[in-house]
Amino acid sequence: MGLILELLREDPEKIKESQRKRGFSETIVERVKELDKRWRTEKYNLDKARHKRNKLTRKIANLEGEAKQEIIEEAKSLSHEIEKTEEEVKQLEEKRNDLLFSIPNVLHESVPVGEDEGDNVPVKYWGRPKIRKKNAPVFEKETGGETPYAFWEFEPKDHISLLEKLGGADFDKAAQVTGSRFYYLTNDVVWLDMALLTYALDFMSSKGFTVIEPPFLLREAIMKGVLDLNEFKQAIYKIEGENLYLIGTSEHPLAALHSDETLPKDDLPLTYTGISPCFRKEAGTAGRTTKGLYRVHRFNKVEQFVFSLPENSWEWHETLLEHAEGILRELKIPYRVVNVCTSDIGAVAAKKYDIQAWMPGPGEYREVVSCSNCLDYQAVRLNIRYGEVKGGPAEGFVHTLNSTALATSRTIIALLENYQQEDGSVKIPRVLRPYLKPYQSAPKTQLVPLRQKENA
Structure with a gap:
């Protein structure tokens, strides 16, 4: 995790202060913060779904007949959900990073504020x-x-x-x-x-x-x-x-x-x-x-x-x-x-x-x-x-x-x-x-x- 992303999660005000000193808008910080929040939520859901699928896969080996088929169908359905969530996570990460990378470096406190x-x-x-x-x-x-x-x-x-x-x-x-x-x-x-x-x-x-x-x-x-x-x-x-x-x-x-x-x-x-x-x-x-x-x-x-x-x-x-x-x-x-x-x-x-x-x-x-x-x-x-x-x-x-x-x-x-x-x-x-x-x-x-x- 890079410094700007770390600050975004732990001390976003420091990035906003840097933006103000540069004469740039602070709104981008909130936009990136919201995208990061959505990404983390979807990433959590994705990891949770993968963990559940792994448990189902292990369970299948010990089942037979109708019970086994039910678990197989459940695992297939879960796999489709995982594919959709993976795409959502990927798109959110790309959007977040595109905005994140447009934020200039965070200024050191000793940098003087000036117009030219x-x-x-x-x-x-x-x-x-x-x-x-x-x-x-x-x-x-x-x-x-x-x-x-x-x-x-x-x-x-x-x-x-x-x-x-x-x-x-x-x-x-x-x-x-x-x-x-x-x-x-x-x-x-x-x-x-x-x-x-x-x-x-x-x-x-x-x-x-x-x-x-x-x-x-x-x-x-x-x-x-x-x-x-x-x-x-x-x-x-x-x-x-x-x-x-x-x-x-x-x-x-x-x-x-x-x-x-x-x-x-x-x-x-x-x-x-x-x-x-x-x-x-x-x-x-x-x-x-x-x-x-x-x-x-x-x-x-x-x-x-x-x-x-x-x-x-x-x-x-x-x-x-x-x-x-x-x-x-x-x-x-x-x-x-x-x-x-x-x-x-x-x-x-x-x-x-x-x-x-x-x-x-x-x-x-x-x-x-x-x-x-x-x-x-x-x-x-x-x-x-x-x-x-x-x-x-x-x-x-x-x-x-x-x-x-x-x-x-x-x-x-x-x-x-x-x-x-x-x-x-x-x-x-x-x-x-x-x-x-x-x-x-x-x-x-x-x-x-x-x-x-x-x-x-």
């Missing part, structure tokens, strides 16, 4: 952002004076201008041949993208995570298990004429890795890091950072994923956040952590942190990491349980957690803008340099503007 992403609550700042002098009063007000800062000695450029000077991307040609929100990465920025991926995999494997490159396509039934497909149908790509979707993140195929399995509890947690391209329509975001690398239809990402015992999942949520913070600290990119509010959290997570990197171009903190505890929301839908032995009797559903380790497109923005020099060159963080050193053509310590390269 502006109501996300900062919980931590790290680093010393460089800001424009004229923006100091606004920065101090927005951060509550909680983080130190330094001033730029020149006017910082945004990543689009820097990429143009570096010859690192071609957005116009990509738009011409494919459409908006696509890009060609070129020259040294391709090496930078590869170095970031390799570094992130190395970082996560050093934490004991198993490295996986998953399938990039998933069946619809699996997609329904890992996300609210009604909510995300406009955000992911479906293959025309196929029952397949392109993945929006490796979280989804990693979640499905143990579908329909009972995992030995002594093997938990299972920790994975996935590397994959991610494909997203970004529907409904017109006018929101449409140029550049920030909000694109395809990007590369390294993901963290954990299958945990229920009692350990909140500890793992904090651990995944620590890993993501550790990567940004090693890259020396200033950031803040926010507790994501009710309207921005989505249906699957019970609690979510975002990490927002400081981006000097726009002079804002912008999201580069999402870190979620999904409790048993995905496990119930994918039928992933735990027990004493693999495939044996189940004790309950596992909890699943996910977090970005590093998404290259947004990290490249943060690197270019924070490490830029007045001449348009960009220093490469020291932690990345070992991942570029083996390649003769790769940049080693800095990205140099194309014109300087040509004149060298």
